[in-house]
Amino acid sequence: MHTPASMVMGIVFAPLGLVLVFTAAITPQWREGQARLGMTGVKGQGVGVRSGAVEALLLLCSDGLWESCLQVEHSELKQCWPVSGPYQRDPRVRLAQGLILSSLFLCGTGIVLACIGVRCWTDIPMRGVAATGGLLVVTAGLLSLTALGVYTHNLAKLGMAFPSQGINYPRFPHLILRPAGSLYFGWLGSCLQVVGGIALMFSFKRARYPTCPACPELTVCPACRSCPEITKHDTEVYEVSC
DSSP, X not given: OOOOHHHHHHHHHHHHHHHHHHHHHHSSOSEEEEEEEEEEEEEEETTEEEEEEEEEEEEEEEEOSSEEEEXXXXXXXXXXXXXXHHHHHOHXXXXXXXXXXXXXXXXXXXXXXXXXXXXXXXXXXXXXXHHHHHHHHXXXXXXXXXXXXXXXHTGGGSOSEETTTTEEGGGOTTOOOEEOHHXXXXXXXXXXXXHHHHHHHGGGSOOOOOBOSSOTTSBOOTTTTOOTTOOHHHHHHHHHHO
């Protein structure tokens, strides 16, 4: 039989959303900022040497849910470390971590149920199972949207130090934190999860079966061929509209 379009849409969008949310969760670019530091050094000029020259050093700072990074611009100097300290202990960061982990688990479970429910290799899909998987996928999308919303709303207030490094944000007077790429991946993935889950939930709608020509009031499933007078045309109609 032909798989309903809503199921196909859900089966495509849900895994894609899961991949995007997982990518956002493991990358350390939920927020980022730049800080320019003045460094005193020695600079050569022609045949003479001038000491005490000031060079500006631009630091690129980024934080994720489980990792933070610090990099010097236009160089290969980059260091990343697991989050700890004030940022890791911030209850809003912990809330976002818990919501994202729950979202990934529910979405994965929902996709498995949806795959079992669709069952393209059989005549009749298990609509209840597929729709239940869609409900889990929608819940997962809402959880990840909540985590992203909490993090984005409090983005500039999360923690006051670079974890484990003893570098406080107040020491960078010109540091402005802004949303980074991982957040956009997360928003897109969460929206795909919600759309895919809603599409799967349309599986709760009952299929339209043809009626038996001899008994119009009797609904007949063409898969079981219980009506001897059911025609091939009726079966094809069912396969398209199921």
